[in-house]
Amino acid sequence: MGLGLGAGASLLLSACGGVATTAAAGGSATTLRWGWDLPSSWDPVFSSKGWDVHLLSLVYSGLTQLDAEGNAVPALARSWHYAHDGxxxxxxxxxxLRFSDGTDVDARAVKASIERGKNHPKSLIASQLTSIGRVEAPDRHTVVLELTETDYQLPTLLAGKTGMVVSPAAFRKDEAALATAPVGHGPFELLSYAQNSMASLRRDPGYWNADRITVDRFEAYPAPDETTALASLQSGRLNVAQIPFSQVSAARAAGLKVQLIPSMVVRVLDVNTSMKPFDDPDVAEALKYAVDRQALLDAEQFGHGTVNLQPFPPGYAGHDPGLQDAYRHDPERARRLLKRAGRGKGGVELTLTTQQAQGIPEQLQAQLEEVGFRTRIEVIPESRASELVYVQHSRALYIDQFAGRESAVQTLQVLFGEEGLMNPSRRTTPELDAATRAVRRTPVDSPRYGQVLREATGVAVRSMPNVFLYTVPRVLARHPGVSAIPRLPVVQRFEGVKAA
Structure with a gap:
């Protein structure tokens, strides 16, 4: 049991390109053209964005990967087992197997890569590897993780960016070069990269699952602007792209195939309780009741998606249907909480930080002002958002979205842990720590796993200030000559994608 998805559920998919044909020796070479965010770094240890995992998965593999139901299945590792005590x-x-620099993918390489992620002073994945005490390589093809505590989440955790194996020869020779020139073992090898412009890759015939990669070349471009997405598809610059909800009908009318795919992405308000006014628990709680989630969903996503008051979407083992009524829109209750906090007269001054100048910020501003928040909108550029919100911790309320991680514990850590990347206040509670440890110590195939995880979800929703809003489906438009993109959890892969 992995993510706990039913057979009909599907998770996060990124956008992929269709196929262009060029002359090549022995036949035609096929090229996928994909519009997506190019990575903040091609080095998984220093990558600072969750979205980076999709591009990085083109050039790296982990010991495991996730199947369509979210279970950990073999990748660089062909099998694994726990000791009785976990x-x-x-x-x-x-x-x-070999890395793209020709060096061997063996136990010593895996050991060195994991140790780098765990111990490097600037690692952004170290906090997710704390349960690993020691890594051993008793022979060329065996890796042993000695754990500091029972942790049954590691096979799923290592299926994502945290577990991507980097060539030790590359990071020992020139670590800085990995930011733009990755060296791993993946379905493709990076040929050239123009930062913020384009990445060109070719199929690696030595990839462990190369028989399932049916295209020869892969080109990745920045995601098209919402106003140019359809034009990019119609012109052939891209073959598959994410499009806004407002353009679904137009895309279909233009002869494109449209996939509306449920995802693990959840819209959320990040709340910093180390800053005023949310250092007052009554004010933080009032915010949860002040928001009309359905109205925001209808306006921003034309009704696509589901109101969701928790980090895990419906269909996931950690989703608790009983929490959906926990903070229903209740303006009067929000006013009472502000009054109890001594803020009934004159209202509460608040800055709402966002990357969007219009749309949901304005609607949210109106909802907050209705209950007594005097709200100013601050628009910041995407390039500064992570620094201001998660590094400097200098913004009290930020409109964000969270993409679920491979491991449920990883999700809880990233959102709520003291070192969590998306926890702007870096505060948590002993109760949530205990609930998270209980999830970690429960085998994912145990009949109790879902219940233990849902209990942790409930503790998080009730004790932490995050205001979860609704799920965000992926809307993909693709050329009709391109086969459907695989439905896979969290990390997009391209096995079996074909062109007519």
Missing amino acids: RTLTFALRHG
Whole structure:
């Protein structure tokens, strides 16, 4: 049991391109052209954006990957097993694999890569590897993780960016170069990269699952602007792209195939309780009741998606239907809480930070002012958002969205942990720590796993200030000659994608 999805559920998909044909020796070469955010870094240890995982997965692999139901399945490792107490995890590696620099993917390489992610002073994934005490390589094809505590989440955790294996020869020779020139073992190898412009890749015939990669070239471009998405598809610059909800009908009318795909992305308001006015618990709680989530969903996404008051979407093992009524829109209750906080007269001054100048910020501003928040909108550029919100912790309320991670514990840590990347106040509670440890110590195939995880979800929703709003489906338009993009959880892969 992985993500706990039913067979009909689908999770996060990124956009992929269709196929262009060019002359090549022995036949035609096929090229996928994909519009997506190019990575903040091609080095998974220093990558600062959750979205980076999709591009990085083109050039790296982990010991595991996730199947369509969110279960950990073999990748660089062909098998693994835990000791009876859950404190030792042993992986058996595939034989004969190489990194794109020609060096061997063996146990010593895996050991060095994991240790770098865990111990590098600037690592952005170190906080997710704390349960690993020691890494051993007793022979060329065996990796043993000695754990500091029982942790049954590691096979799913290592399926994502946290577990991507980087060539030790590359990071020992020139670590800084990895930011723009990755060296891993993946379905593709990076040929050239123009930062913020374009990445060109070619299929790696030595990839462990190369038989399932049916295109020869891959080109990645920045995601098109909402106003140019359809034009990019119609002109052939891209073959598959994410489009806004407002353009679904136009895309279909233009002869494009449109996929509306449920995802693990949840719209959320990040609340910093170390800053005024949310250092007052009554004010933070009032915010949860002040928001009309359905009205925001209808306006921003034309009704696509589902109101969701928790970090896990419907269909996920951690989603608790009983929490959906926990903070229903209740303006009067919000006013009472502000009055109890001594803010009934004159209202509460508040700055709402966003990357959008119009739309949901204005609607949210009106909802907040209705209950007594005097709200000013601050628009910041995307390039500054992470620094201001998550590094400097200098913004009290930020409109954001969260993409679910491979591991449920990883999700809880990123959102709510003291070192969580998306926890702007860096505060948590002992109760939530205990609930998260209980999830970590429960085997994912245990009949109790879903219940333990839902209990942790409930503690998080009730004790932490985050205001979860609604799910955000992926809307993909693709050329009709391109086969459907696989429905996979969290990390997009391209096995079996074909063109007519």
